[in-house]
Amino acid sequence: MPEIIARTATADYPIFIQQGALDHLGERVAASCQGRRTVIVTDDQVGPLYLERVSASLKAAGFNCGEAIVPAGEGSKNPERLAFLYARFHETGLSRTDPVIALGGGVVGDLAGFAAATWLRGVPLVQVPTTLLAQVDSSVGGKTAIDLPQGKNLVGAFYQPRLVVMDPAVLHTLSRRFMADGMAEVIKYGLIGDEALLDQIEQQAYDLEWVVARCVRSKIAVVARDEKDSGERMLLNFGHTVGHAIEKATGYAAFSHGEAVAVGMVMAAAIGEKLGETDPGTGDRIRRVLEAYQLPVQADVPLQALLPAIFSDKKRLGSRIHYVLLRRPGEAFLKPMTPNELSAVLGEVWPRG
Ligand code: NAD
Numbered sequence: 001m002p003e004i005i006a007r008t009a010t011a012d013y014p015i016f017i018q019q020g021a022l023d024h025l026g027e028r029v030a031a032s033c034q035g036r037r038t039v040i041v042t043d044d045q046v047g048p049l050y051l052e053r054v055s056a057s058l059k060a061a062g063f064n065c066g067e068a069i070v071p072a073g074e075g076s077k078n079p080e081r082l083a084f085l086y087a088r089f090h091e092t093g094l095s096r097t098d099p100v101i102a103l104g105g106g107v108v109g110d111l112a113g114f115a116a117a118t119w120l121r122g123v124p125l126v127q128v129p130t131t132l133l134a135q136v137d138s139s140v141g142g143k144t145a146i147d148l149p150q151g152k153n154l155v156g157a158f159y160q161p162r163l164v165v166m167d168p169a170v171l172h173t174l175s176r177r178f179m180a181d182g183m184a185e186v187i188k189y190g191l192i193g194d195e196a197l198l199d200q201i202e203q204q205a206y207d208l209e210w211v212v213a214r215c216v217r218s219k220i221a222v223v224a225r226d227e228k229d230s231g232e233r234m235l236l237n238f239g240h241t242v243g244h245a246i247e248k249a250t251g252y253a254a255f256s257h258g259e260a261v262a263v264g265m266v267m268a269a270a271i272g273e274k275l276g277e278t279d280p281g282t283g284d285r286i287r288r289v290l291e292a293y294q295l296p297v298q299a300d301v302p303l304q305a306l307l308p309a310i311f312s313d314k315k316r317l318g319s320r321i322h323y324v325l326l327r328r329p330g331e332a333f334l335k336p337m338t339p340n341e342l343s344a345v346l347g348e349v350w351p352r353g
Contacts, residue, residue: 004213006140006220008227011160015140015220017213021167022053025101025128026061032163033124035098037064039088041112042103043072046130049173054103054128066092070111074252077111077146079155085115089123099124099162105131105178106138110156113144117159124162130170132182133258136189136215137236139164141223152244152252158228166216168209176294181258183293184239188265189215191286192238195330202289235332238324239265242346245309246299255299262295270349272325277335279328286329303350310346311339 004015016028029038038058042051047069055065068088070076094100100123102112109127116125129139145156171179183201190198197214200206219236226233243264246255255263269286272278287297311321320336327333337345 004216004220006160006164007224008142008160010142010158010227011162013161013163015164015166015216017135017166017168017209017216019167019169019209021165022050022128022170023057025054025126025165026057026059026063028163028165029058029063029099029101029126030061033097033099033126035095035124036062037066037092037094037098038101039066039068039085039092039094040101040103041068041070041085041108041115043070043076043105043108045072046104046108050103050130050170054101058101064092066094068112070108072107074107074147074152077107077153079146079148081111082115082146085112086119089115089119094119094123096120096123099126101126101128102139103128103130104134105129106134109134109138110143110145110153113159113161114146114156117144117157122159125159127161127164129164129166131174131178132171132212133178133185134182135166135168135171135212136182137185137219139166140216140219141233142227143229152248166212168212171208177256180294181256184258184262184265184290184295186211186215187286187289187293187295188236188238188261189218191265191326191329192218192235192324192332193330194218198289198329202292204292234322234334235324238326238332239263239268241310241321241323242267242306245306246301248309249301249305250299255296259296260299262290263297263299266290266297267346267349268323268325271323271345272327272335274345274349275325275335278326282326282329298351303346307343307346310342 100116127139129135142160145153148154239261243261246260269283322334
């Protein structure tokens, strides 16, 4: 069973990836945290599937467990649900050494993570990710946030977990759409720095535990070198500038995050090929692998509707947008572009431009 140690400037923590890990969660949390009270935060789809097992394991290890169940979906990443979590922490008597357990996908991880970062100025956080996206991406690296009416992830904190426990077996209950969603991020890891992973995904001959571990190792390596997202960590945003813009322009309804990122990766390859920066044929290879996982390769959205969101991207530094491009599959780099340069090349490659 892989036990991976994440090392960042602010914290080192173990990541366990193991079939059946949910049943050993209590022992692991007890070994990492002093407190013996906890609140398990989950959503109303994950709760019925896994809360009882997690709670039983924590109780067996001597924890007094409170629960906070929020409605499933992005709509729960808001200040009202955050206040609900604080109320549950207060009722349970959560003190500075008592951990918060985030049992769920990226929504629960981000919401519970931000609540843990801010309750009593920070209590231990244990991430127990249950979607492929949360296992390969959101549960490690320490980004936590909630949304505001003005935009997604506007209020948040960099706050590393004390411990991350992943049970690949829980992915068997995940819907096909959310599985594909996470696969878009897996393909992204392959494209930006791990061609061997991409090969396995293309051949559809992989072991999920191996894939999760491989992606986690890639992410923590990048986060170790750039915890606060000022340089290399931006490479993890490959496909995300256009992806976020598609999500925003379509009201976060028509495309899931992974679907939007899939289109964004195709566009980034097209831009790179047009500029002569990316090996010819890269875009075709990306399209083939995305289609094999039932992910979209284009979006029926006018380019004009995307440009405002592209130019307000958080990854903008000064007057330039640092666009993530590929030299070839397995090698990414940041290309600074002015808004004019970017909109000109996008106009050439966007199918409905
Ligand atoms: P999600 O948390 O909404 O989960 C997707 C759906 O799957 C939900 O309905 C959930 O109830 C259900 N589900 C979860 N696990 C399940 C399981 N094992 N079996 C059956 N159903 C299950 O969505 P997500 O895609 O995991 O996360 C998206 C969120 O992650 C977004 O808010 C995004 O901003 C955030 N995110 C954060 C980071 C970060 O670094 N913090 C990175 C990427 C994305």
